[in-house]
Amino acid sequence: MSLLPVDDAIAAILQRVPAPTAERVPLSQAGGRVLAEPLIAAHDQPPFHASAMDGYALRAADVVEGHRLSLIGTSQAGAGFSGRVAPGEAVRIFTGAPVPEGADTVIMQEEALVDGSHVSFTAPARPGHSVRPRGNDFARGQQLIAPGTRMGAMQLSVAAAANSAILNVARRPRIALLATGDELVLPGDPLGPDQIVASNSYGLAPLLSPYAQSVDDHGIVGDERAKLRSKLADIFAGDLDILITTGGASVGDHDIVQELLLEMGVTLDFWRINMRPGKPLMFGTRGKTLVFGLPGNPVSAMVTAIVFIKPALRRWLGYAEPPTWRLPLAAATPPNTARRHFMRARLVHTPNGPQLEPIAQTDSGHTSSLGGANMLIIQPEGDPGQPAGTTIEALSIDAF
Ligand SMILES: Nc1nc2c(c(=O)[nH]1)N[C@H]1C(S)=C(S)[C@@H](COP(=O)(O)OP(=O)(O)OC[C@H]3O[C@@H](n4cnc5c(N)ncnc54)[C@H](O)[C@@H]3O)O[C@H]1N2
Numbered sequence: 345m346s347l348l349p350v351d352d353a354i355a356a357i358l359q360r361v362p363a364p365t366a367e368r369v370p371l372s373q374a375g376g377r378v379l380a381e382p383l384i385a386a387h388d389q390p391p392f393h394a395s396a397m398d399g400y401a402l403r404a405a406d407v408v409e410g411h412r413l414s415l416i417g418t419s420q421a422g423a424g425f426s427g428r429v430a431p432g433e434a435v436r437i438f439t440g441a442p443v444p445e446g447a448d449t450v451i452m453q454e455e456a457l458v459d460g461s462h463v464s465f466t467a468p469a470r471p472g473h474s475v476r477p478r479g480n481d482f483a484r485g486q487q488l489i490a491p492g493t494r495m496g497a498m499q500l501s502v503a504a505a506a507n508s509a510i511l512n513v514a515r516r517p518r519i520a521l522l523a524t525g526d527e528l529v530l531p532g533d534p535l536g537p538d539q540i541v542a543s544n545s546y547g548l549a550p551l552l553s554p555y556a557q558s559v560d561d562h563g564i565v566g567d568e569r570a571k572l573r574s575k576l577a578d579i580f581a582g583d584l585d586i587l588i589t590t591g592g593a594s595v596g597d598h599d600i601v602q603e604l605l606l607e608m609g610v611t612l613d614f615w616r617i618n619m620r621p622g623k624p625l626m627f628g629t630r631g632k633t634l635v636f637g638l639p640g641n642p643v644s645a646m647v648t649a650i651v652f653i654k655p656a657l658r659r660w661l662g663y664a665e666p667p668t669w670r671l672p673l674a675a676a677t678p679p680n681t682a683r684r685h686f687m688r689a690r691l692v693h694t695p696n697g698p699q700l701e702p703i704a705q706t707d708s709g710h711t712s713s714l715g716g717a718n719m720l721i722i723q724p725e726g727d728p729g730q731p732a733g734t735t736i737e738a739l740s741i742d743a744f
């Protein structure tokens with residue numbers, strides 16, 4: 345049985361991902377979205393020469409020891425001084441207020457001595473001091489954020505400052521999940537003999553929802569042809585961009601998912617990957633819908649979603665693939681087989697910096713070993729095992 349190399353499988357999937365398209369969303373709903381077009385400043389910031397201090401606006405050349413300036417008015421944030429500062433004059437000013445015409449510097453009030461309607465200064469003045477020139481932060485027409493950037497807290501505050509009330513962001517796919525298997529019951533239901541709680545969709549939904557417009561969990565369907573056929577027909581009749589099934593992906597007599605998907609018009613691009621866990625992964629398309637058949641084993645389902653579906657979703661949104669992490673091993677790894685191993689691991693903080701602690705458990709049905717995992721070490725095919733301290737490649741499970 346020939347197994348497709350992991351990198352070839354990722355390349356085949358990415359080929360099927362449509363080019364990103366944009367939609368407009370209000371700023372308040374743009375958190376976590378990927379920008380589809382550059383964010384361009386529509387005005388200068390600050391829009392006027394602004395004071396950086398509470399103090400006095402004046403001409404620097406007028407500050408001479410023993411010389412008093414006449415106070416002729418006030419400029420406050422939101423209500424500037426409309427006149428002009430002439431030689432020998434000063435204007436009371438507050439942080440963020442427009443620096444009046446004629447003034448070229450601001451001296452903070454701690455360095456001023458006020459006497460009625462006059463002011464003198466205890467420190468020399470420098471032109472431009474404590475003045476934020478118009479457009480110093482950003483200028484009209486300037487690109488502030490590049491397309492492909494995910495809008496986090498910092499980027500949203502920039503967009504708001506640029507007065508961008510509506511953002512062009514990448515449209516997200518609608519994802520459908522379906523768990524297959526006669527043995528499955530939903531969490532919370534009584535567990536009968538020979539039954540297993542269906543956990544996969546409860547890990548996949550939060551893993552994938554940051555990239556998706558919706559993740560619809562279609563629950564469980566048994567391994568009976570008619571029921572699976574009708575469930576798939578229902579799902580395909582709805583609006584979806586990506587279908588993800590779990591279970592029934594292998595070669596057993598009850599592993600009928602592939603057969604039914606083909607019957608429903610899915611064209612298979614590949615099945616079975618040279619990796620562990622996750623060997624029986626299948627991928628195909630039905631019209632514009634991408635179809636991923638993940639293995640049922642809980643670790644295999646999560647690992648294949650991280651390794652194959654997350655890159656497809658990033659591509660969908662126009663978000664550049666992040667580089668893999670390179671960190672030293674906190675403990676030795678055992679020898680690998682001929683399949684690329686995505687090894688559960690934990691990021692640990694040591695006095696020497698962050699390191700990767702491998703999780704010894706390799707059974708793909710061992711759910712509890714996922715509890716402490718936040719990284720996947722990428723162990724190359726045929727790797728003899730590495731001693732502690734070796735720098736190795738890894739994927740972050742929680743990173744976008
Ligand atoms: N003769 C062979 N047998 C198997 C092979 C093989 O190559 N030849 N491959 C093995 C590998 S590797 C994997 S991985 C599994 C995958 O099998 P399936 O995708 O067909 O998965 P199932 O048989 O349906 O289930 C496997 C396991 O996972 C449990 N399961 C299923 N769905 C869920 C769910 N939603 N939540 C939690 N647990 C789930 C299921 O009860 C089984 O225990 O096949 C090997 N066999």
Ligand code: MOO
Pocket residue numbers: 619620621622623624639641643644708709
């Ligand atoms: O490929 Mo399977 O996921 O090892 O158990």
